[in-house]
Amino acid sequence: MPQEFLNTLTRRALLRSTFFTAAGIFSGIDELFAGRQAEARAPNALAGGKLIGVVPFTGESQIAMGQPFGTELDGREYTDLSTLSSGKSFTPTDDFYIRTRVSKLLDPAKPWSIRVAGDVLQSFDLSLDEIRRSAKPVGRHLMECAGNARSVHFGMMSVADWSGVAMSEIQDRARPKPGASRVLISGFDTYPAPSASSVPGASWIFSFDDLRAAGAFLATEMNGTALTKDHGAPVRLVVPGWYGCACIKWVNEITFTGDNEEATSQMQEYAARTMQNGVPKLARDFQPAVIEQAAMPIRIEKWAVDAKLLYRVVGILWGGAVPIRRLQLRCNPDDDYVDVQEFVQERNDPWSFWSYVWQPKQPGTYLIRLAIAEPKVATRRLDAGYYMRSVEITEV
């Protein structure tokens, strides 16, 4: 292993032992070689080569990854995406990002029910037992916080296998009145302590059509076990393809409404981050808070192949509604975009993997970004450079 890489790891270990460790990186890489899926294997250009290290991204802060810290509205956990591979492609619950930790006022041991009311023929309390009885596996889905950021290594994004009950089933059971067209879904969101970073009050208003189209569900389990307190136990909403801000945790009220409802404080707080046009006053003037097609590097591997040094940029792509056919990458603002050969996107949710073998011409700082040259595919965040990452290449 080159000294430079060891130094980096040692410096990191000293600075903060919780940052991803050498063992963590290499277990991810072992998987890469062990992976049975074609895209998990090292590409031909690296055949016979040796992986000699991982080059860290620069300009991103030193921050604890893969462990919860802080409490309540200021509590967080960031997922370490750098060790992902197609053979290790979902997030164990302990590593799943957390945007708000459970309130000290919430006691998940107490009986729980959801009040279903508003424009319905008859209001009722939906008990947790009933929800659990009708819960079924609903697949693997990605969640990303609209406030995901480079400073936290884009660690507010994770993937889990969920179980729950389709919102459409609950809608049918509720027997909405003729004028009802929307649903306000609210979660327990009362905290004894004021927050430094967030407005309390979590709720979102969806149109019936949006919930149905997204396949929204009330989740009771992730990765085969009951939700944890921090992930919304006993029951949360998951809206596949939408930003996490709409995925209300600790759901306790489902209220049917008409078209004239005002946007909730949560919707207003997230208006810019979900790319609304200003801050619309009414819920009906909000665009669906969907994640547009995006892509980013998650790891830069350094390889020795024969007498050459090569780098392999490994990344993910996610979001959007239709799989893309062509992905492009640029390592330097002066360069042209080039096609990423190694990628397949069979579905938009959850993430898929890509990789690109790169031979930088000279040492220096590189800004790596992706582009999708398909006119019908919306990529506003990607195009704004949101997911750009920088790396310092010292050896070529």
Ligand SMILES: Nc1nc2c(c(=O)[nH]1)N[C@H]1C(S)=C(S)[C@@H](COP(=O)(O)O)O[C@H]1N2
């Ligand atoms: N009740 C409640 N639900 C909530 C929030 C919250 O603060 N309170 N945060 C939202 C945000 S901004 C995100 S990104 C997701 C994160 O879910 P997770 O913490 O399980 O990853 O939960 C959403 N649901």
Ligand SMILES: [Mo]
């Ligand atoms: Mo979020």
